[in-house]
Amino acid sequence: MRIETVGVVGCGLMGSGIAEVAARAGYDVVVREIDAGAVAAGRARIERSLARAVEKEKISTEDRAAALGRLRFTTEVADLGDRDLVVEAIVEDLDAKAQLFQALDEVCGESTIYATNTSSLTVTDMAARTGRPQRFVGLHFFNPVPVMKLVEVVRTIATADEVVEAAFAFARGLGKEPIAARDASGFVVNLLLVPYMLDAIRQLERGVASIEDMDTAMVLGCGHPMGPFTLCDFVGLDTTWRIAEIMFDEYREPRYAPPPLLKRMVALGRHGRKAGKGFYDYSGPEPVPLPL
Secondary structure: OOOOEEEEEOOOHHHHHHHHHHHHOOOEEEEEOOOHHHHHHHHHHHHHHHHHHHHOOOOOHHHHHHHHHOEEEEOOHHHHOOOOEEEEOOOOOHHHHHHHHHHHHOOOOOOOEEEEOOOOOOHHHHHOOOOOHHHEEEEEOOOOOOOOOEEEEEEOOOOOHHHHHHHHHHHHHOOOEEEEEEOOOOOOHHHHHHHHHHHHHHHHHHOOOOHHHHHHHHHHHHOOOOOHHHHHHHHOHHHHHHHHHHHHHHHOOHHHOOOHHHHHHHHOOOOEHHHOEOOEEOOOOOOEEOOO
């Protein structure tokens, strides 16, 4: 099947990026948020991102205007009923996601494909709560969506071949590079990345080296674009903790268990760059490592 119309549920950091790249690629896009305030914030986020793309000469002003013209915003789930594909990008909570897809079952046609952008929950757990598990697939994008090329296409044991093929074609139509991943919590990237981030925190707890020195070591010694603590702050410590909890619940392996230090920092609201403080203090012109 050919995807021409796209729905995106959630217009936060990930949802706004997915909606933007779909509109830029020529798709007709409807974005649903929970209320008018969230709609306004999501629209503004997309407009700022497109403006930056113009400034960096990634797109023309005409392209920007065309992309905005392909976007519509709504607070009603019913407005997604005519979409070929609906991509969910809401809070990482299984019950909330399942409730959304059950509501979509009431309004979407039988041919509509459902996709989730979950980074850690299993796709099967969501698909099993809908009336169309054969038309359910994972499409895991990476932040920032307009920049990052990878999309993990996650197939469950129930997903139909034509749905997988359509998902791959859609990702390529966005200019992304899709890879196939098995439906196991964390898929490919987080399955490998999260234990690395958690282990860095454990080594910090052990006093192996300072925050700054461990970050420097992984950048200069391994060629990583950023060290593990800078990465944790970028992802969000609360997000890292939540993903780790989900993955530990799935696998029951110690390497996925959140370290005590991470739990304490989340409890104190030190969620990383978005909160102004995490492993680093971002209040000044340059990040400064915080004492622990």
